[in-house]
Amino acid sequence: MASKVTVKAPSSTANLGPGFDVFGLAVDAFYDEVTLTKTKSRITIVTDDNIPTKPDNNTAGLVVKNMKKKFKIKSGVEIKIKKGVPAGFGMGSSAASAAATAVAFDKLFGLKLDGNSLVEFAGSGEKASAGSVHYDNVAASVLGGFVIVKTNPLQVTRVDPPTNLRMCVAVPKLEVPKKKTKVSRGVIPKKVKLTDSILNLSNASAIVAGFMKKDPELIGNSIKDVIVEPARKHMIPGFDKVKENALKAGALGVTISGAGPSVIAFSKSSADLKKISSAMSRGFASAKTECQTVICKPSKGAADKRR
Amino acid sequence: MASKVTVKAPSSTANLGPGFDVFGLAVDAFYDEVTLTKTKSRITIVTDDNIPTKPDNNTAGLVVKNMKKKFKIKSGVEIKIKKGVPAGFGMGSSAASAAATAVAFDKLFGLKLDGNSLVEFAGSGEKASAGSVHYDNVAASVLGGFVIVKTNPLQVTRVDPPTNLRMCVAVPKLEVPKKKTKVSRGVIPKKVKLTDSILNLSNASAIVAGFMKKDPELIGNSIKDVIVEPARKHMIPGFDKVKENALKAGALGVTISGAGPSVIAFSKSSADLKKISSAMSRGFASAKTECQTVICKPSKGAADKRR
Ligand SMILES: Nc1ncnc2c1ncn2[C@@H]1O[C@H](COP(=O)(O)OP(=O)(O)OP(=O)(O)O)[C@@H](O)[C@H]1O
Ligand SMILES: Nc1ncnc2c1ncn2[C@@H]1O[C@H](COP(=O)(O)OP(=O)(O)OP(=O)(O)O)[C@@H](O)[C@H]1O
Numbered sequence: 001m002a003s004k005v006t007v008k009a010p011s012s013t014a015n016l017g018p019g020f021d022v023f024g025l026a027v028d029a030f031y032d033e034v035t036l037t038k039t040k041s042r043i044t045i046v047t048d049d050n051i052p053t054k055p056d057n058n059t060a061g062l063v064v065k066n067m068k069k070k071f072k073i074k075s076g077v078e079i080k081i082k083k084g085v086p087a088g089f090g091m092g093s094s095a096a097s098a099a100a101t102a103v104a105f106d107k108l109f110g111l112k113l114d115g116n117s118l119v120e121f122a123g124s125g126e127k128a129s130a131g132s133v134h135y136d137n138v139a140a141s142v143l144g145g146f147v148i149v150k151t152n153p154l155q156v157t158r159v160d161p162p163t164n165l166r167m168c169v170a171v172p173k174l175e176v177p178k179k180k181t182k183v184s185r186g187v188i189p190k191k192v193k194l195t196d197s198i199l200n201l202s203n204a205s206a207i208v209a210g211f212m213k214k215d216p217e218l219i220g221n222s223i224k225d226v227i228v229e230p231a232r233k234h235m236i237p238g239f240d241k242v243k244e245n246a247l248k249a250g251a252l253g254v255t256i257s258g259a260g261p262s263v264i265a266f267s268k269s270s271a272d273l274k275k276i277s278s279a280m281s282r283g284f285a286s287a288k289t290e291c292q293t294v295i296c297k298p299s300k301g302a303a304d305k306r307r
Numbered sequence: 308m309a310s311k312v313t314v315k316a317p318s319s320t321a322n323l324g325p326g327f328d329v330f331g332l333a334v335d336a337f338y339d340e341v342t343l344t345k346t347k348s349r350i351t352i353v354t355d356d357n358i359p360t361k362p363d364n365n366t367a368g369l370v371v372k373n374m375k376k377k378f379k380i381k382s383g384v385e386i387k388i389k390k391g392v393p394a395g396f397g398m399g400s401s402a403a404s405a406a407a408t409a410v411a412f413d414k415l416f417g418l419k420l421d422g423n424s425l426v427e428f429a430g431s432g433e434k435a436s437a438g439s440v441h442y443d444n445v446a447a448s449v450l451g452g453f454v455i456v457k458t459n460p461l462q463v464t465r466v467d468p469p470t471n472l473r474m475c476v477a478v479p480k481l482e483v484p485k486k487k488t489k490v491s492r493g494v495i496p497k498k499v500k501l502t503d504s505i506l507n508l509s510n511a512s513a514i515v516a517g518f519m520k521k522d523p524e525l526i527g528n529s530i531k532d533v534i535v536e537p538a539r540k541h542m543i544p545g546f547d548k549v550k551e552n553a554l555k556a557g558a559l560g561v562t563i564s565g566a567g568p569s570v571i572a573f574s575k576s577s578a579d580l581k582k583i584s585s586a587m588s589r590g591f592a593s594a595k596t597e598c599q600t601v602i603c604k605p606s607k608g609a610a611d612k613r614r
Binding site for chain 1: 528
């Protein structure tokens with residue numbers, strides 16, 4: 001068996017508007033690379049990036065700790081992390097490390113776990129960043145494509161996205177608070193109107209049908225969220241303008257990526273993606289905020305044999 | 308052009324658990340038959356069944372009224388209604404009349420409307436029964452199969468159900484209040500917990516995926532509703548027992564059909580449907596209530612060329 005395994009995992013966008021805590025999509029904008037090496041003892045983290053290196057505080061470290069414990073593995077593990085996914089911007093950064101790590105650990109120790117179990121272990125790592133276990137980003141990052149997450153018990157359904165689906169992500173240059181996910185969860189109301197809940201459910205259902213029917217228009221025009229986006233958008237300078245500009249430039253649907261502050265626009269390969277991307281930049285500029293834009297498409301997952 | 312057109316429309320089950328006001332499924336348990344005949348003037352309703360014959364109070368009458376007005380049709384119309392779908396039991400009875408009527412009217416006057424428009428007109432008739440316009444039952448009854456309804460603007464997505472999907476419907480012999488739909492909408496809370504809304508949304512999303520992946524298991528184990536079913540089940544004597552019995556007998560999922568009081572169990576062709584059906588009867592019997600059970604499958608719609 002190898003004593004060293006390297007796995008790459010993609011960034012991901014959670015929620016896609018109405019699918020808060022349920023939908024995830026793997027996105028080929030950024031990748032984390034994790035190399036696991038067997039050592040004598042202990043878990044150590046090696047990285048040049050600005051992330052915690054104490055195993056309990058790093059999503060990758062926590063995944064190794066949980067998997068070692070579960071499978072009673074005595075060997076130590078060195079975790080080398082090369083971050084490609086910017087941390088704290090709503091692109092599933094902590095999840096990418098966790099996803100790559102779960103898949104690498106599975107290979108390193110020949111566990112042959114199924115997709116659902118890999119997602120479960122990767123998700124257990126998210127406690128190190130978000131303070132709670134959640135699966136939308138890790139499921140996308142592990143399995144690739146579009147995912148629907150049901151919990152208690154965890155059941156992930158994976159769908160191949162339309163091959164002509166394209167996205168434009170605008171990552172604003174902002175100081176992100178350390179506990180961003182916690183803060184941005186705090187602004188969401190604990191109770192919602194039944195009518196709003198029905199509206200989000202109907203759009204979410206149409207998004208699922210859009211992915212299955214390979215219909216970017218149906219996906220795009222169903223990216224409508226009357227619960228989470230209205231509560232969170234005030235945390236993103238210029239959000240309304242970014243959204244309006246992108247839609248005017250031809251985007252099919254626009255929303256906050258994950259917990260933000262990145263904004264994601266959905267489109268298709270025939271559209272003028274450069275126009276959408278500069279429209280989004282102008283939106284952020286109107287609020288005196290610089291941003292990086294990336295034109296991207298759905299990605300395969302860390303566990304995907306075909307990558 | 309013909310001066311007389313007859314159209315049959317199937318019964319339907321709305322909601323399928325978490326998809327309140329969004330999901331509908333055409334069911335081959337019962338059919339309404341509507342014959343429209345051109346007459347000199349006025350709208351008249353002829354029927355042997357116990358339903359309103361004043362056009363404004365009958366869903367079929369209201370559809371004819373609305374379509375006549377919209378297309379500036381001077382001719383009168385006689386509406387002959389043969390009810391097959393029992394009225395007021397959650398099987399989309401008023402919707403079946405409306406659906407058959409919209410399709411027949413389209414044919415009688417050569418309008419060649421698309422599916423979405425037929426659903427829109429059929430839905431406008433529901434005001435005569437439910438007091439408000441809603442589209443879940445009529446969309447299923449017009450288009451057949453499984454439907455996802457988005458409103459404002461109306462956009463219906465239709466999905467072919469798995470060919471091996473089977474249902475067992477138990478229709479209890481109860482006195483149903485005249486304004487049942489209104490009453491049963493009144494018991495649903497106006498505000499819901501965000502966590503409940505997420506739970507229903509994740510299950511609804513999985514139901515859509517289940518219909519598209521032709522997976523009765525995924526559909527059945529996602530028929531979980533923590534919002535509407537808990538609020539309404541007290542209106543159905545013996546509901547908990549009916550559900551428990553059906554699940555024990557092998558049903559994949561069980562819930563209230565539409566606004567009730569019928570209960571619907573989902574299963575697949577290989578299952579012992581007779582066992583499920585007698586299990587449901589025993590459930591109702593435990594609450595001293597007789598019921599009629601019907602083993603059935605998804606149906607084509609009134610507008611479906613293939614029927
Ligand atoms: N391996 C890791 N990679 C990145 N961040 C990590 C890692 N381990 C722990 N963290 C911590 O997690 C936080 C970033 O995660 P957070 O959940 O806020 O954002 P994200 O994963 O980039 O985006 P989102 O979940 O909104 O898509 C940072 O505070 C960082 O210190
Ligand atoms: N053409 C019609 N057929 C049946 N009922 C009608 C019709 N037109 C009006 N109604 C009225 O509508 C009521 C029945 O509709 P209701 O919406 O309560 O139940 P349903 O359509 O059987 O079930 P659900 O909508 O819960 O699936 C009855 O009070 C009946 O008088």
